[in-house]
């Protein structure tokens with residue numbers, strides 16, 4: 001069985017017609033079940049709950065947009081980026097996906113939630129507001145620095161790549177241990193723009209620590225084909241990372257991270273080949289937060 005548990009409807013409306021287009025491509029590619037995992041920050045309820053996570057220095061959402069071009073990595077930049085994207089209704093979203101499932105369509109209700117230290121209670125409160133089948137935990141931000149923002153000039157300027165890797169993996173482990181999530185997204189996303197650590201950094205040790213955190217927390221690890229469409233041009237995670245997960249018995253999830261119907265299930269032959277190579281024979285499905293393993297492929 002193939003499933004694709006990570007995709008976003010955000011470029012279209014919350015309508016059955018738009019959702020159907022994702023289901024049609026899934027069917028064409030032999031993906032038996034999909035999960036929609038809209039970004040948590042799209043929703044008013046989450047915007048309120050998360051608060052100003054980007055720093056101790058409060059930046060009012062009302063004030064931030066007046067700063068013409070805040071530099072990436074600043075609280076003002078994070079405040080503007082985050083608050084500009086909210087405003088949708090969580091109820092409308094959950095009713096769309098649950099409604100489709102109730103009509104017998106093979107779709108599950110998920111959500112992708114950004115993890116920040118200190119935000120666990122707020123995230124838990126948002127997750128409790130809807131009957132999610134699963135929640136995906138992701139790390140896109142190190143403090144107020146969103147490290148994966150394509151097209152932002154000077155994004156990585158002055159950054160110590162090794163140190164960013166260390167901080168990213170520390171956050172990833174914390175996210176897994178938070179107990180909030182069933183799946184960890186794009187596990188080595190820090191490589192997205194092609195920045196590589198120096199030989200001095202023991203990346204294998206970072207993989208091992210993250211895999212141990214995943215195993216201890218019972219979360220599944222995502223193999224995501226999205227990285228193939230990004231500057232790095234690789235699957236997430238690196239083979240050595242997935243091997244470390246497989247050795248510790250971390251369950252598998254499959255993901256395209258599609259933001260448009262055409263990308264659903266894209267390049268899954270490569271994802272499945274990597275997973276099989278690492279010894280995986282099962283893929284996870286989730287219903288009401290409970291994992292149901294199915295035969296892979």
Ligand SMILES: [Zn+2]
Pocket residue numbers: 112138140185186
């Ligand atoms: Zn993500």
Ligand SMILES: [Zn+2]
Pocket residue numbers: 006007008112257
């Ligand atoms: Zn995503």
